[in-house]
Amino acid sequence: MRITYFLIALLFLLGCTQKKESLKGESEWQRQKNAIFKDASKSPLKPKDLKRFNGLDFFKVDSTFIVNATLQRTPNSKWFNMKTTDDRLSKERVYGILNFRLKNKNYTLSVYQGEENMQTEGYEDYLFLPFLDDTNGDSTYGGGRYIDLRIPEGDTIQLNFNEAYNPLCVYNEKYSCPLVPRNNYLNLRVTAGMKNFKSQ
Known part of the structure; x- marks a missing residue:
């Protein structure tokens, strides 16, 4: 036994x-x-x-794509309807502007706060960073990728592009995904994070 x-x-x-x-x-x-x-x-x-x-298919982890950004908060920004991949509109506002240096160049991205997340337990401090770069349509999804962030206590926030991921609609069209604003474009190849998905 x-x-x-x-x-x-x-x-x-x-x-x-x-x-x-x-x-x-x-x-x-x-x-x-x-x-x-x-x-x-x-x-x-x-x-x-x-x-x-x-x-999933990922780029090799690259520490040069982990940077500290200065967060310039925009407390008076207005709520707006961010377009998605279907008819749904996502209520968002620009929480702040991120200024950082990557690959010896200075960049600026807007980081967003969603109204729905603010009312969801566990996501009250959630920030949404959608971005486009020169790998889109090549090795990564053509519509850009996202990074999840949390509101920091101070004015510095770490951006880890190794944790950039695809919108869920890449895998299944039943999902409604926010479209990346054109102003959140990085003029370089972000060879970090998740690559495009190819259905078998």
């Missing part, structure tokens, strides 16, 4: 180990994304793509 219990425990441990090993990713963030996409209860993938899924 003890041998039977031992074998069951061993098989369980081996199963857990194999499951962990199957989650590809160079960083913890990449592994977490793959875990979500692999989980049928959470994945945005269509059933046919989920069946063949063996990991």
